[in-house]
Amino acid sequence: MIIKSQKFSKKTALIYFGLCISLAVASFLLSYFGVVSIAYKEMPALAVLCALTLAAVTPVCLYLSTKFTWGTLLSFISVHVGLALFFTLYIGPYSPFTSLWAVLLVLTYTNYGRVGFFVSAFIFTAMSVQSVFPYKEQLDAEGSASFATFIVLAFILSAATVIVAMIFCLVLSNAKKTNKLLVEARRAESVQLNRLDTLLNSLSDTVLTLNRYGRITSQNSSALSFFDTNQSLVGKSIDTILDLQDASMQPISAKQLMESVKATLFRDDVSVRRGESEIVRLSIQMSKIQGTYQDNEDQEFGVVLIIRDITRQKTLEDEKDEFIxxxxxxxxxxxxxxxxxxxxxxxxxEKGGKPELLKKAAETAHDQVLYLARMINDLSTLSRAERGVGDVAEEVDVKQLVQDLFTRYEAEAQEKSLQLNLDVDASLPTVMTSRLYLEEILQNFITNAIKYTVSGSVTLEAHMKSGRIECSVSDTGIGINKVDQKKIFEKFFRSEDYRTRETSGTGLGLYVVRKLADKLDTTVEVESKLNHGSKFSFILPLSSDKLGTGKRASNI
Structure with missing residues (x-):
């Protein structure tokens, strides 16, 4: 199989050029001093051809070999011709300089493989045998040795040169194969390392490798964010940058934990302190790095440390437990x-009690059942919000929705002799939002306003404000003191005001409102003064980035 030839570099071409010029000069000097073979005497014209080949043709071919791949082939042909003529005319087949052809054999094999090698070997053998023929008459006349003996000797010397070159080519070929395998192995290793780096850097968890002394040997990109630094952590002791605490806020040494690892260690009861008050709760996993079967069993390779921030998870678990x-x-x-x-x-x-007492007991039970129904309704609304049931945005006509709510609660307000007012801009744009959440918020405001207003009015408003729609419900009711205003959105909170306690309520309504407002990408504002009424308002964006996917919002 012929190996595809490549262009010569300028350096390689100069080396060949120097060799050819040296041989051309040598041929001139040898001719001048008469150190020539019988073949030269019989065919002096070949000397001119040899000189032209070495001094003119070959340099031109070498120049072309730096520009074109076919120039390399011409160069090899020219070198073979020139060297064959030089050996035939000047040094003969038995000169030690014929070993130079072994170098040419190796170079030919390198560029043209086995086919090139055997062609060059054939030329060399033919040249060696042919060089004996001019001496046939001299050998026969002297009778010192037979012509056939010199032919055999020429074959032997040629074969020896070819065999030496072949052995060298085999060694070179094996070295190339080994080098190729090493290059491929290194490339594959590099690809695997790049994949591993990409995988580790894509993790949100902090991943570190520690040596047996507790010093960091590698890190992923999340580690820099976790430790809030732009500098490499490699070489630092883990205990100097990670101040772990247990559940009782006692310090823990990460290095001591590492030394106790047999295979894998996992803990989710540790934390670190950031600043004076912030506590970040963590889970850590340490896995011992295993060596290969060739490594010493007593040799230690350190551990892989994975750190995960579980503050939110633990907070949610605590809130869940508290909520339950x-x-x-x-x-x-x-x-x-x-x-x-x-x-x-x-x-x-059974005892024949008075009807008014029976009625009072039944009314008390009925009131408590209604209270349970309201609480379950609030919990159901909260559950729907957490599951994202109403997260899909739709086009909502706010003006029509507010008018529908006004109509729905007008009779309830009149039963308490309250004036229910409606103040809506004549032209309001539609918005892309959750109808379910928006209606639930407004209903909660209206029912609370009617419930906690003894006399006066309740006003439902919707106006354009800075390119968005402001919705509000105001009343002339009992109002909320400043201390309670900070707590009214907490779950199960109810004011200690006796007037509040006189009315039934679950303490979940405004907590649900706050969660739904977060879903709508808005915030509820409260303006209230004790004994002078309250106003609950929010500004509704025309579209919300938190809606539209149907996925659960991150803050629920």
Whole structure:
């Protein structure tokens, strides 16, 4: 198989050029001093051809070899011709200088493979044998050795030169194959390392490798963000940059944890302090780095340390536990009251109790059932919001929605002798938002306003403000003191004001409103003065980035 030839570099061409000029000069000097073979004497014209080949033709071919790949082939042909003529005319087949042809054989193999090698070997053998023929008459006349003996000797010397060159070519070929395998292995290793780096750097978790002394040997990009630095962490001791604390806020040495690792260690009860008050809760995983079967079993390679910020997860778990605890308590109270009232009702009915007492017990139980229904409705609304049931935005006509709510609650306001007012701009644009969430927020404001207003009015408004729609519900009710204004959006919070306690409520309404407002990408504002009424308002964007995917929002 012929290897595809390549152009010569200028350096290679200069080396060949120097060799050819040297041979041309040598041929001139040898001719001048008469150090020539019988072939030269019989065919002196070949000397001119040899000189032209070495001094003119070959340099031209070498120049072309630096420009074109076919110039390389011409150069090799020219060198072969020139060298063959030089050996035939000047040094003969038995000169030690014929070993130079072995170098030419190797170079030919390097460029043209086995085919080039055997062609060059054939030329060399033919040249060696042919060089004996001019001496046939001299050998026969002297009778010192037979002509056939010199022919055989020429074959032997040629074969020896070719074999030496072949061995060298095999060694060179094996070296090239080995080098190629090494290059491919290094390339594959580089690809794998790049993939591993990409994988590690794509992780949001902090990943570090530590040596047996607890010093960092590598890191991923998230580590820089976690430790809030732009400088490399490599070479630093883990205990100097990671001040771990356990659940009781006692310091823990990461290096000591590393030394206790047998295979894998996992803990999610540790934390670090940032600043004076911020506590970041973490989970850490340490896995011992295993060596290969060829490594010493007693040799230690350190560990891989994975750090994950679980502050939000732990906070949600704590909130969940607190929510379940408080909800259980809030549900237990009305259930106990309803159960007691119904038990009294049954007892009084059996004993022939007074009708007014029976009615009071039934009304008490009914009120508690209604309270439970409202709480379950609020919890259901909160659950729907957390599951993203209403997250898909739709085109909503705010003016029509507000008018519908006004019509729906007008009769309820009149029952309490309250004036329900409607103040809406004549022209309001439609918005892309969640109708379910928007209606739930406005309903909550309206029902609270009617509930906590003894006399006066409740006003429902919708106006354009700075390119967005401001919705508000104001009343002339009991108002909210400044201390309670900071707490009204907390779950299960109810003011200690006796007027608030006189009305039933779950303490979940405004908590649900705050969560739904976050979904709508807005914030509820409160303006209130005790005994002078309240105003709840929010500015509705014409479209929300938090809606449209149907996915659960991150802040719920």
């Amino acid at each position: 605890s408080v909800t259980s308590h809030e549900l237990r109270t009305p259930i106990a009251i309803a159960e007691g009232s119904l038990s009294n009702l049954v007892f009084m009915q």
